[in-house]
Amino acid sequence: MELSSFGQRFQQESGIDRLMVDLGAAMAMPGEKYMLGGGNPGQVPEVEAYLQQQLAFIANDTKKFRQMVGNYAAPAGETHFRRALAALLSETYGWPLTEENVALVSGSQSGFFMLFNAFAGECEDSSKRHVLLPLTPEYIGYADQGITDDLFTSQRPTIELLDNNQFKYGIDFSALEVTDETAAICVSRPTNPTGNVLTDDEVSQLAALAETHDIPLLIDNAYGLPFPNIIFSEANPIWNENIILSMSLSKLGLPATRTGIIVAKPEVVQLISRMNAIMNLTVSSVGAVMATDMVESGQILKLSKECIQPFYKEKVDQAVEWISEEFEGLNYRIHKPEGALFLWLWFPELSITSQELYQRLTDRGVLVVSGHYFYPGLDEPWDHKDQCLRITYSQDPATVKEGIKRIATEVRSLDTL
Numbered sequence: 001m002e003l004s005s006f007g008q009r010f011q012q013e014s015g016i017d018r019l020m021v022d023l024g025a026a027m028a029m030p031g032e033k034y035m036l037g038g039g040n041p042g043q044v045p046e047v048e049a050y051l052q053q054q055l056a057f058i059a060n061d062t063k064k065f066r067q068m069v070g071n072y073a074a075p076a077g078e079t080h081f082r083r084a085l086a087a088l089l090s091e092t093y094g095w096p097l098t099e100e101n102v103a104l105v106s107g108s109q110s111g112f113f114m115l116f117n118a119f120a121g122e123c124e125d126s127s128k129r130h131v132l133l134p135l136t137p138e139y140i141g142y143a144d145q146g147i148t149d150d151l152f153t154s155q156r157p158t159i160e161l162l163d164n165n166q167f168k169y170g171i172d173f174s175a176l177e178v179t180d181e182t183a184a185i186c187v188s189r190p191t192n193p194t195g196n197v198l199t200d201d202e203v204s205q206l207a208a209l210a211e212t213h214d215i216p217l218l219i220d221n222a223y224g225l226p227f228p229n230i231i232f233s234e235a236n237p238i239w240n241e242n243i244i245l246s247m248s249l250s251k252l253g254l255p256a257t258r259t260g261i262i263v264a265k266p267e268v269v270q271l272i273s274r275m276n277a278i279m280n281l282t283v284s285s286v287g288a289v290m291a292t293d294m295v296e297s298g299q300i301l302k303l304s305k306e307c308i309q310p311f312y313k314e315k316v317d318q319a320v321e322w323i324s325e326e327f328e329g330l331n332y333r334i335h336k337p338e339g340a341l342f343l344w345l346w347f348p349e350l351s352i353t354s355q356e357l358y359q360r361l362t363d364r365g366v367l368v369v370s371g372h373y374f375y376p377g378l379d380e381p382w383d384h385k386d387q388c389l390r391i392t393y394s395q396d397p398a399t400v401k402e403g404i405k406r407i408a409t410e411v412r413s414l415d416t417l
Ligand SMILES: Cc1ncc(COP(=O)(O)O)c(C=O)c1O
Pocket: 039, 106, 107, 108, 109, 110, 139, 141, 188, 191, 192, 220, 222, 247, 248, 249, 250, 255, 258, 259, 260
């Protein structure tokens, strides 16, 4: 089979593919499993009940049923939902939005593929432009999205050591370089894998920098405000015509509907809409129609604030408590848990690589993700890249508790080797 360079790019092994294949293979191994590796949201009972009710209501309403599954939507996505969301965001945050500022994509993952490749890569003047990730560790899902090589540049963070074995990453603005080759700046906030939430001040500085250089700032808000609101620190969302805000219905509880949302100036929305038409004709309306009433009534804000946020807050606090009990005496730190579904563990004196630790934990039935995956665009050697693990705290408590216990036992055994 002879493939084009585009085909070859997808045929070769990628970090995210290796990770997903590894997780699948580890799950298929016989024996007990403690799954702290994936990115599935937890099932929040009130949200699940609400969505089930919506689905039953739609199934019995012919007009809504057709809107959901019987018709192709506009290429920018289901119009009622886009209009309702623009109104909700305008009312909540005062942003001047209409449906022309909102495009739907098949999961925000594919939205990033479109946006990264639309802005960066080879340009008409033969220059090669890249996306700047101002802080790594950053979401592994970005890493292999370029249809050209070296799509990302990134840099190390600052590290602030905090009480209670915690730490927090920050953007090292003194080293941040935006050049003529920088096509866009991108951050996830809250960040997968670390649970970091960039401060309002950091985001304002990035927004100003992007504006000065006339490049867009992409903010990945998959876990953020106003929904799903898996965020535990003070943070205010921002948007202006130079910011492309990506949102998602996945972590609200609808990952399988593949509904990503891009909020941007109309020119960008039109670009996405045209890409949707070429790649998909349009995107699925299932998630959008299921969520329209929720958005129109503002119920999505109430459920996010009163059910989703407390659901995860309780889980994260519990997991941190278990870690401090089980890890007593070990040299470890946890990134301050400010949002998202993960805890990021740092073992500054780890005597093996994080990938080796991952392998040993898999042998003990505990599935985690090795931290070394999360440095897209950061090629320089740095010990820290091999000293961290990502664990998901959002699964059932017995699994998380036992998983944490086994991680402690494994790391302790290394310390005494
Ligand atoms: C930071 C971040 N961005 C984007 C995505 C993609 O989400 P989806 O394609 O389900 O909207 C994820 C998924 O885990 C994520 O963690």
